[in-house]
Amino acid sequence: MNTTLRRRSTLLAVAGTALVMSLTACQSDADTESASAPSTAATVASTPASAGASAGAAAGQGAGTSDATAPGGPARAAGPNGSAGSADASAGDSGASGKQVAAATPVCTAGDVRVTAATQDGPPYTHIVLTARNSTRHSCRLTGFPHIQFLESHKQDVPSVAKSKPASPVVLEAGAPAYALVRLSDGGVDEENEPVSAFSVVLEGDSTVIAVTAPGSDGIAVDPAKALTGYWTPELRNGADDF
Known part of the structure; x- marks a missing residue:
């Protein structure tokens, strides 16, 4: 147990x-x-x-x-090489190309324009205005001033007024006009004025003679010693075209 x-x-x-x-x-x-x-x-x-x-x-x-x-x-x-700088450069190139286009435009010839004359102001009629209108379908460049001869007895061209020269070339689009102010005389009674019913105009860059009808039913009175012409401009300007 x-x-x-x-x-x-x-x-x-x-x-x-x-x-x-x-x-x-x-x-x-x-x-x-x-x-x-x-x-x-x-x-x-x-x-x-x-x-x-x-x-x-x-x-x-x-x-x-x-x-x-x-x-x-x-x-x-x-920096200056960014897109903003490129845009500014493009704007500058655009202005330069505009001048190049104007310079590349062909010079207007006698066949490109229609030249007419009209009196300026009232009697005595001391000035006329020449209008050269582009009659073609393309642009042309109107340079210098009109070479005018009023009388057969005076073969010299009418002198030009330097202050009326425009700052930039005058480019005429199709149908566009240009103007030149021409002084005929001083409007005095003692001047040696001669009546003129038609006269000749020659454009710079073209030797073709353009016959221009004088305005008025009796033509115009010209004093060859006092006659002056302005440059072609897109419009008549006060100051530069006052002579």
Whole structure:
């Protein structure tokens, strides 16, 4: 009987030891899991933060690129070689090309224009206005002043007035006119005026003589010593054409 009791005590002791060891293992596993859980949670929480930081960096880079390439941004205002400078250069080239086009326009000839004369103001008629109108379908350039001879007895051209010279070439579009003011006399009764019913005009750049009918039924009275002519201009101008 003692032997039996001793065996039961031994079994109970072994079972108790096993139970203690089992509980200790469970406690150790629980502690291990509880210790590892915060680490996993911290990793998961840091992922959105990292993503946000990356997104912010990407947004910053995108914003920087947009500012550099946007109209009016730093890239466009980089220096004199930018688009604004190119536009200014183009404007300058446009003005230069306009002058080149005017210079390249062919000079008007006698066959390009129709020249007529009309009196200016009232009696005594001391001035007439010559009109040269482009009668073609193309542009031409009217240069200088009309070379006028009123009388067969006076072969010299009528002198020109320098102050009436225009600043730029006179380019006549199809149908467009140009004008030249011509002084006939001073209007005095003691002048040596001669009657003129027709006279000749020659354009610069063309030797063809254009016969022009004098205005009025009785023609015009011309004093060859007082006659003067202005340059061809798109319009008559006060001051420059007063002579």
